[in-house]
Amino acid sequence: MEPTDEKRLAERLLRGDPEAFRDFVDxxxxxxxxxxxxxxxxxxxxxxxxxxxxIKIHRSMGTFREGASLxxxxxxxTVNAAIDHIRKRSFFPSPKxxxxxxxxxxxxxxxxxRSLLQTKIAAAxxxxxxxxxxxxxxxxxxxxxxxxIAEALDLTVGAVKSYLFRSIKKxxxxxxxxxxxxxxxx
Amino acid sequence: MSRCRKLRELVPGSLYGDLDPADEVRLTRHFDxxxxxxxxxxxxxxxxxxxxxxxxxxxxxxxxxxYYDALEKRMVAEGEFAPAPSxxxxxxxxALPRWVLASAGAAGLLAAGILIGRLTLPRGTEIAxxxxxxxxxxxxxxxxxxxxxxxxxxxxxxxxxxxxxxxSNFDSKTKDVAGLNLAGQRxxxxxxxxxxxxxxxxxxxxRERRLERLVGELELILGQIANLKSETDVPGVEIxxxxxxxxxxxxxxNMSEVKxxxxxxxxxxxxxxKI
Numbered sequence: 433m434e435p436t437d438e439k440r441l442a443e444r445l446l447r448g449d450p451e452a453f454r455d456f457v458d459x460x461x462x463x464x465x466x467x468x469x470x471x472x473x474x475x476x477x478x479x480x481x482x483x484x485x486x487i488k489i490h491r492s493m494g495t496f497r498e499g500a501s502l503x504x505x506x507x508x509x510t511v512n513a514a515i516d517h518i519r520k521r522s523f524f525p526s527p528k529x530x531x532x533x534x535x536x537x538x539x540x541x542x543x544x545x546r547s548l549l550q551t552k553i554a555a556a557x558x559x560x561x562x563x564x565x566x567x568x569x570x571x572x573x574x575x576x577x578x579x580x581i582a583e584a585l586d587l588t589v590g591a592v593k594s595y596l597f598r599s600i601k602k603x604x605x606x607x608x609x610x611x612x613x614x615x616x617x618x
Numbered sequence: 619m620s621r622c623r624k625l626r627e628l629v630p631g632s633l634y635g636d637l638d639p640a641d642e643v644r645l646t647r648h649f650d651x652x653x654x655x656x657x658x659x660x661x662x663x664x665x666x667x668x669x670x671x672x673x674x675x676x677x678x679x680x681x682x683x684x685y686y687d688a689l690e691k692r693m694v695a696e697g698e699f700a701p702a703p704s705x706x707x708x709x710x711x712x713a714l715p716r717w718v719l720a721s722a723g724a725a726g727l728l729a730a731g732i733l734i735g736r737l738t739l740p741r742g743t744e745i746a747x748x749x750x751x752x753x754x755x756x757x758x759x760x761x762x763x764x765x766x767x768x769x770x771x772x773x774x775x776x777x778x779x780x781x782x783x784x785x786s787n788f789d790s791k792t793k794d795v796a797g798l799n800l801a802g803q804r805x806x807x808x809x810x811x812x813x814x815x816x817x818x819x820x821x822x823x824x825r826e827r828r829l830e831r832l833v834g835e836l837e838l839i840l841g842q843i844a845n846l847k848s849e850t851d852v853p854g855v856e857i858x859x860x861x862x863x864x865x866x867x868x869x870x871x872n873m874s875e876v877k878x879x880x881x882x883x884x885x886x887x888x889x890x891x892k893i
């Protein structure tokens with residue numbers, strides 16, 4: 433979403449525009465679910481966390497400061513909700529959820545390699561700290577600026593740089609000698 | 619070496635193309651002089667390229683198409699939205715954020731209160747002081763109307779109590795576990811666990827610390843029940859029972875029913891009601 437669109441949506445939400453909340457959910461649901469999934473690695477939990485995030489947003493729109501970054505606010509709530517959820521879950525582990533269904537494989541061999549790579553990456557991401565993972569995902573997947581990440585996670589920009597550096601180094605170590613992928617399709 | 623460390627902090631910015639041109643030049647010059655840093659940079663860039671192979675989690679179009687409806691259903695269940703009414707005017711009101719509705723309602727009540735107060739109360743009463751404080755914003759208005767929160771909490775506790783009583787009264791030595799309907803208890807517990815987070819937030823905002831703690835304790839026990847391994851998980855049921863006994867939650871629920879004040883009494887007795 434462009435910054436101007438984000439600003440316009442934030443203004444509509446603040447005005448109490450009845451359609452704004454639905455538009456907001458539609459605009460952000462994939463990103464919020466995606467981030468929640470990276471933390472929970474479980475469809476049901478990711479759905480639950482993403483819904484909790486939208487409920488919290490709906491409830492606290494009145495506290496949102498005009499001119500503040502909607503992105504940073506939203507991602508702050510999401511990261512906190514996801515971490516809170518996995519901490520609770522580690523106390524009472526959820527039953528294993530079914531894997532997400534992927535499209536039918538066009539090239540079984542390539543799909544197998546790709547699937548192995550995805551599993552390795554997911555495991556590597558799971559082994560870094562919550563904060564490192566949050567910084568990495570917000571920059572790498574969600575394209576937040578370092579300043580926005582700092583605002584979302586209540587860190588200094590310097591600390592964000594440091595977490596980002598450490599997270600990439602750790603992922604590099606975890607992934608070891610993985611070959612670089614052969615392009616977006618492969 | 620210290621120069622290497624200092625320039626390291628520029629690396630993430632450079633990898634993601636965030637660096638300003640002057641810093642980019644500094645980094646490139648350093649790489650010309652320092653093959654070790656250059657190699658490290660290249661290795662990190664390769665890692666990011668490999669990470670590009672990740673596919674975003676996508677549960678499919680059916681999930682996305684029904685996403686808002688599922689969210690709305692949960693919000694209605696948790697009292698966030700009013701249940702969907704049929705007239706169009708009400709339908710648009712349903713989508714308004716609760717704080718807007720609460721503010722409008724509060725403003726209406728406030729206007730009515732001031733009018734009645736002017737007609738019936740002497741100047742300078744406690745009610746007038748509270749109303750003035752609300753108008754100038756010195757005391758934040760509660761996010762949820764106390765009566766609605768009290769009713770929601772009461773409903774939550776009653777639903778929890780039904781499950782806990784069933785578990786508590788189950789004796790594995792004399793009763794068949796099938797009679798316990800564990801599938802139903804697990805499903806209801808799961809729903810209640812989902813609702814607990816939002817309810818706790820509202821109770822915290824209303825400074826109902828005792829009830830917030832009680833809902834938190836229930837959340838843990840209901841979580842145990844929700845996560846029972848199977849419909850015949852008798853050891854799991856016994857563990858949940860032990861947790862209930864340990865926390866004495868049924869007693870606390872009963873106490874909360876005894877202590878439950880009426881809306882007006884609640885306001886009057888606020889200082890002594892805190893725990």
